[in-house]
Amino acid sequence: MTRIKGAELSRRDFLRSGAAVASATLAPGVTLIAFGGSQAQAAADAGKRWGLLIDAGKCDAGCSACVSACRDENGWGGHGNPDTDAQWIRKVTLKNKTTGHETSMPVMCQHCAEPPCVDVCPTGASFKRADGIVLVDKHTCIGCRYCMMACPFKARSFVHEPIVNQKSHAPRGQGTVESCTLCVHRVDAGGTPACVEACAGAGHEAILFGDLNDPDSQISKRLAEYPSAALRPDLGLGQGVRYANL
Amino acid sequence: MIRLLLPLVLMLAAGMSAAEDRSSLWPDIPKATGAPHAEGNAYWRKHHMEMMRHDRDLTMRDGDRMIAASLKGCFDCHTVKDASGATVTYASEKHFCRSCHDFAAVRVDCFMCHRSTPDGIDETDDHAALTGRKAGDILAYLRAIGEGGE
Numbered sequence: 001m002t003r004i005k006g007a008e009l010s011r012r013d014f015l016r017s018g019a020a021v022a023s024a025t026l027a028p029g030v031t032l033i034a035f036g037g038s039q040a041q042a043a044a045d046a047g048k049r050w051g052l053l054i055d056a057g058k059c060d061a062g063c064s065a066c067v068s069a070c071r072d073e074n075g076w077g078g079h080g081n082p083d084t085d086a087q088w089i090r091k092v093t094l095k096n097k098t099t100g101h102e103t104s105m106p107v108m109c110q111h112c113a114e115p116p117c118v119d120v121c122p123t124g125a126s127f128k129r130a131d132g133i134v135l136v137d138k139h140t141c142i143g144c145r146y147c148m149m150a151c152p153f154k155a156r157s158f159v160h161e162p163i164v165n166q167k168s169h170a171p172r173g174q175g176t177v178e179s180c181t182l183c184v185h186r187v188d189a190g191g192t193p194a195c196v197e198a199c200a201g202a203g204h205e206a207i208l209f210g211d212l213n214d215p216d217s218q219i220s221k222r223l224a225e226y227p228s229a230a231l232r233p234d235l236g237l238g239q240g241v242r243y244a245n246l
Numbered sequence: 247m248i249r250l251l252l253p254l255v256l257m258l259a260a261g262m263s264a265a266e267d268r269s270s271l272w273p274d275i276p277k278a279t280g281a282p283h284a285e286g287n288a289y290w291r292k293h294h295m296e297m298m299r300h301d302r303d304l305t306m307r308d309g310d311r312m313i314a315a316s317l318k319g320c321f322d323c324h325t326v327k328d329a330s331g332a333t334v335t336y337a338s339e340k341h342f343c344r345s346c347h348d349f350a351a352v353r354v355d356c357f358m359c360h361r362s363t364p365d366g367i368d369e370t371d372d373h374a375a376l377t378g379r380k381a382g383d384i385l386a387y388l389r390a391i392g393e394g395g396e
Binding site for chain 2: 043129166167168175185
């Protein structure tokens, strides 16, 4: 991939302009050198692995703050047709038939390390970023919906209707497949997903977001300390989303 | 002398009227706000698609959001207001993108997924009608199928 230069600059002009390297002398003998170019600021860092830890014990069965926060943040409001409307995150209730105990929890894209949706995509539209976030590139999505069939978590939705008033950070359109992006636009800006914020705002703090690769992150410490599980561990998908107190 | 001058005058007159025709048919490119492109308008007119295609992959695949060319960035300066002062959507012929693309007979698909106005300025339903079906028609279609099957 070649980057198209804004203007025709000769090598000499470029070096003369000082755009290539900015340097500052901090102290005698110590020089800070910053290289130009946006590549160095790329946010999808291969050293990171973003994930969520959802504590089903703290999740309130009557609360759906995470779902409505996601809907508002990403603009996937329904068309009044529950059979086909997009659903990036849903509240799921599990019932233990022996004891009658019910567990409520949100289920969204599990951001697998080995995502089946990426395996089956015929165009390469379904992909995993270097930092483990699984996304759909709608520029190449042809709407075949193989990924929807491949996903064991029913995380993906197909857009049936023409759409207006999308959020500029979450483009979505008729004929393409979509799912939870882990609020990638917020994560790239150093923030946390909308569902995590909403859950904390509702006073439950059932969802924890962080870098699974960083042993000092809160999420890694909690995972090391308390038992947790991935959904359908038999599939060996290495999800970034894990559940506690299921 | 007249024999020589007359064809010359006629040619000039014809040339001028041709130039006038061209200018009236030429796309009426809306004025932008903000600082002009450092690379010049001609460069952007020719290369904006390659730049946006290149930079969208940087954002989408690598998470690089400090990019030069994005649709959202375009609308910082290139928005058009209609007679009533409302910002027009892609449904209007006056939309910045359409002013040239209609002239060049190139249909752009960008606005099937991307909004054609800055955040906070609502798009109307005419915008959805551009794709041939209005929102909600799917229900009518499914109903029709159901009736046909019975």
